Amino acid sequence: MHLFLLGVSHRTAPVDLRERLDFSSRDLSAAAAAVVARPSMSESVVLSTCNRSEIYVASSDPARAREELVGFLSDYHHVALQAFQPHLFALENSAAVAHLFRVAAGLDSLVVGEPQILGQVKEAFQSASGKRCVGPVLGNVFRWSFGVGKRVRSETALGEGAVSVSFAAVALARKIFGHLDGRRVLVVGAGEISSLTAQHLRSQGVGEIVITSRTHAHAEALASEVGGVALPWDAMIGALGSADIVVTATGSQRPIITRAPLEAAQGHRRSTPLFIIDLAVPRDVEAAIGEIEQVFLYNIDDLQSIVEENLSRRAAEVEHAESIVNEEVAKFMAWQRSRSAVPTIVALRQRFESIRASELQRLESKLGVLPPDARERVDAVTRLIVEKLLIEPTEQLKALPDEETQAAYTEAVNRLFKLQQDEEALDAARDTPLDIARGRHADPTKLR
Amino acid sequence: MNALPLVLYAAAGVAYAVHFARRDSTAGRAATTLLLFGALVHTFVIGMQTMEVRHVPIANPSRAVSSFVWLLTLSYLYLEMTTDERSMGVFILPVIVGLQIIPALYPGVESRDPVLDSPWFWVHVSSLLFAYASFGLAGILGVTYMLQFKEIKKKHLGYFYNRLPSLQILDAMNSHAVTIGWLFLTLGVVVGAVWMTQARGVAPNDPNIKAMSLDDPKIFMALVTWGVYSFAMFARRTLGWTGRRAAWLSALGFGFAMLNFLPINYFVTTSHTFY
Numbered sequence: 168m169h170l171f172l173l174g175v176s177h178r179t180a181p182v183d184l185r186e187r188l189d190f191s192s193r194d195l196s197a198a199a200a201a202v203v204a205r206p207s208m209s210e211s212v213v214l215s216t217c218n219r220s221e222i223y224v225a226s227s228d229p230a231r232a233r234e235e236l237v238g239f240l241s242d243y244h245h246v247a248l249q250a251f252q253p254h255l256f257a258l259e260n261s262a263a264v265a266h267l268f269r270v271a272a273g274l275d276s277l278v279v280g281e282p283q284i285l286g287q288v289k290e291a292f293q294s295a296s297g298k299r300c301v302g303p304v305l306g307n308v309f310r311w312s313f314g315v316g317k318r319v320r321s322e323t324a325l326g327e328g329a330v331s332v333s334f335a336a337v338a339l340a341r342k343i344f345g346h347l348d349g350r351r352v353l354v355v356g357a358g359e360i361s362s363l364t365a366q367h368l369r370s371q372g373v374g375e376i377v378i379t380s381r382t383h384a385h386a387e388a389l390a391s392e393v394g395g396v397a398l399p400w401d402a403m404i405g406a407l408g409s410a411d412i413v414v415t416a417t418g419s420q421r422p423i424i425t426r427a428p429l430e431a432a433q434g435h436r437r438s439t440p441l442f443i444i445d446l447a448v449p450r451d452v453e454a455a456i457g458e459i460e461q462v463f464l465y466n467i468d469d470l471q472s473i474v475e476e477n478l479s480r481r482a483a484e485v486e487h488a489e490s491i492v493n494e495e496v497a498k499f500m501a502w503q504r505s506r507s508a509v510p511t512i513v514a515l516r517q518r519f520e521s522i523r524a525s526e527l528q529r530l531e532s533k534l535g536v537l538p539p540d541a542r543e544r545v546d547a548v549t550r551l552i553v554e555k556l557l558i559e560p561t562e563q564l565k566a567l568p569d570e571e572t573q574a575a576y577t578e579a580v581n582r583l584f585k586l587q588q589d590e591e592a593l594d595a596a597r598d599t600p601l602d603i604a605r606g607r608h609a610d611p612t613k614l615r
Numbered sequence: 616m617n618a619l620p621l622v623l624y625a626a627a628g629v630a631y632a633v634h635f636a637r638r639d640s641t642a643g644r645a646a647t648t649l650l651l652f653g654a655l656v657h658t659f660v661i662g663m664q665t666m667e668v669r670h671v672p673i674a675n676p677s678r679a680v681s682s683f684v685w686l687l688t689l690s691y692l693y694l695e696m697t698t699d700e701r702s703m704g705v706f707i708l709p710v711i712v713g714l715q716i717i718p719a720l721y722p723g724v725e726s727r728d729p730v731l732d733s734p735w736f737w738v739h740v741s742s743l744l745f746a747y748a749s750f751g752l753a754g755i756l757g758v759t760y761m762l763q764f765k766e767i768k769k770k771h772l773g774y775f776y777n778r779l780p781s782l783q784i785l786d787a788m789n790s791h792a793v794t795i796g797w798l799f800l801t802l803g804v805v806v807g808a809v810w811m812t813q814a815r816g817v818a819p820n821d822p823n824i825k826a827m828s829l830d831d832p833k834i835f836m837a838l839v840t841w842g843v844y845s846f847a848m849f850a851r852r853t854l855g856w857t858g859r860r861a862a863w864l865s866a867l868g869f870g871f872a873m874l875n876f877l878p879i880n881y882f883v884t885t886s887h888t889f890y
Contacts, residue, residue: 321640327777342767345781438855440782457768461858469770476772 174221180254190215195294225304271316280325328477353410356417357385408432415451505565623653631704677723735810742803749796754869757862833884
């Protein structure tokens with residue numbers, strides 16, 4: 168069984184094409200089910216975000232799976248084949264595993280290290296498993312990828328630091344205030360930037376948002392949009408006194424908030440911090456205000472340079488994250504090989520056990536005269552011998568370095584011990600926990 | 616006997632440093648476990664000494680330091696567990712380890728001076744030790760506040776910005792620690808004064824009791840410390856001295872407290888030498 172992946176991403180396709188091949192989150196499970204319904208594929212997960220649409224499948228015939236998937240994409244989205252075929256990328260087995268791990272780690276994202284992708288991978292997986300489209304192949308690789316995503320997040324600084332101005336502002340607010348619940352926000356200016364920032368702050372759970380603008384109607388419009396309160400322009404300075412966070416983004420040519428009136432307005436509440444975010448160019452807030460104790464003044468350039476610093480810090484972490492991904496791919500592939508050795512190991516074990524049982528059966532007449540505890544002892548000792556004989560071959564079979572060697576060894580073992588593995592036993596064995604292969608079901612130490 | 620907790624504290628200190636530098640959660644958990652274990656062993660040591668001398672071992676400077684370290688560790692662990700914030704460990708552990716060296720090297724013999732045989736005395740010393748432990752936390756919180764404040768104010772969001780909690784949380788915790796410390800300091804000083812008048816009746820010729828006045832550097836310094844913290848509390852509530860100013864005051868106050876607790880206590884005081 169092969170793992171096969173076909174898709175488009177921001178690296179291979181322009182945005183308009185990605186839009187046309189996008190699956191909405193509601194359709195993920197239905198799409199996965201539609202893929203599995205095609206003859207050459209037994210498992211499927213559909214992952215779709217604004218930067219990628221990828222279909223992961225388990226198939227015994229990847230070439231045919233590819234053809235069917237291309238057809239599926241064309242049918243499902245009503246897009247002509249020629250329109251998207253040059254933009255597709257396809258990966259198989261370890262390359263597909265590596266891709267999924269990189270995606271889950273945020274390494275393949277447009278903004279490297281962005282945090283949403285791991286959740287989207289999980290959602291894609293859950294949607295598919297809800298429709299029973301996931302079996303051992305995709306189940307294992309996806310579950311492993313969640314661990315990789317988590318590991319990269321905890322061991323590297325890949326996802327750290329805000330990479331947009333408004334996130335940088337919110338991150339700063341958090342470092343000043345702790346949580347933002349109940350914080351009072353004053354927004355000065357009712358343009359687009361103000362609107363975006365106000366919405367972002369609202370989504371972070373701030374308390375009251377007060378909006379003021381030279382044109383009161385604009386303030387009212389924005390206030391109703393973000394669930395805030397509009398304030399007359401004249402009352403702005405007074406409102407500075409009770410605000411925790413001030414966002415300014417007006418088109419004014421001269422500073423509208425200067426030091427003396429602010430200090431006067433602040434008179435009675437000097438003790439709590441005031442965070443001023445000046446997003447306007449030219450600046451709305453006099454630079455001298457930043458010198459007031461407990462006032463933290465950041466302008467657009469300050470925030471922009473934080474964003475750039477964070478981006479370069481993330482870039483520096485990419486190498487570390489890639490090495491983690493490579494390590495995990497190697498681990499996963501080795502684990503998979505050790506799993507594919509399981510049927511041989513199980514067959515070998517069954518063979519040994521059947522020899523043991525038949526020998527005991529043959530000696531039944533002689534053993535029958537022994538007292539019951541001595542008989543038990545014979546049973547235990549023979550079982551122990553079988554266990555001990557099998558420990559080393561089991562370990563060796565599991566630790567084979569690559570698939571060719573494994574195939575050769577399996578073949579040799581099959582011949583040497585005349586093992587017969589029918590397909591049904593193989594399938595059953597594939598789902599057997601590794602404990603059996605490790606020989607844990609009979610603990611030899613207990614016999615001593 | 617105080618060496619074993621010292622070793623565990625030192626190991627915890629290393630783990631906290633690794634946790635802080637690499638932000639490695641495994642190192643963080645190891646640090647907390649080591650510190651908990653150190654505190655447990657330390658509890659056992661203090662318990663043994665209590666059984667040996669039949670009271671809490673605080674009537675000798677080295678043993679008082681050991682008890683102080685123990686209280687500081689417990690207070691820190693309480694702070695860490697209630698706030699789920701491990702980043703302060705790297706700052707507090709050097710204080711814990713540094714102080715624990717004293718009882719580990721100089722175990723000291725518990726004073727048997729009969730004049731100390733009064734419940735007032737035990738309340739006096741215990742309250743002050745607990746006050747110092749609170750001030751220790753407040754001082755460390757103050758230092759970390761200043762580090763965080765500097766980075767945010769100067770717009771150099773660097774090493775500490777990503778590792779330390781927010782300013783408001785540091786400030787709030789600092790305020791709590793100072794308030795609790797101040798209450799116990801006040802209690803300790805008042806009880807000390809009550810005990811002194813009582814002791815003058817019992818042992819009027821004891822040189823220690825005779826020397827108890829504002830002329831004694833230890834008593835004078837204790838009142839200065841009390842003054843600093845009283846001002847810090849007053850200034851926070853009425854002058855709006857929160858944030859960096861409060862952080863400064865709590866670091867200064869802890870400096871005075873430690874000055875009084877170590878050099879003055881060991882070498883200068885004329886009235887607190889019962890050993």
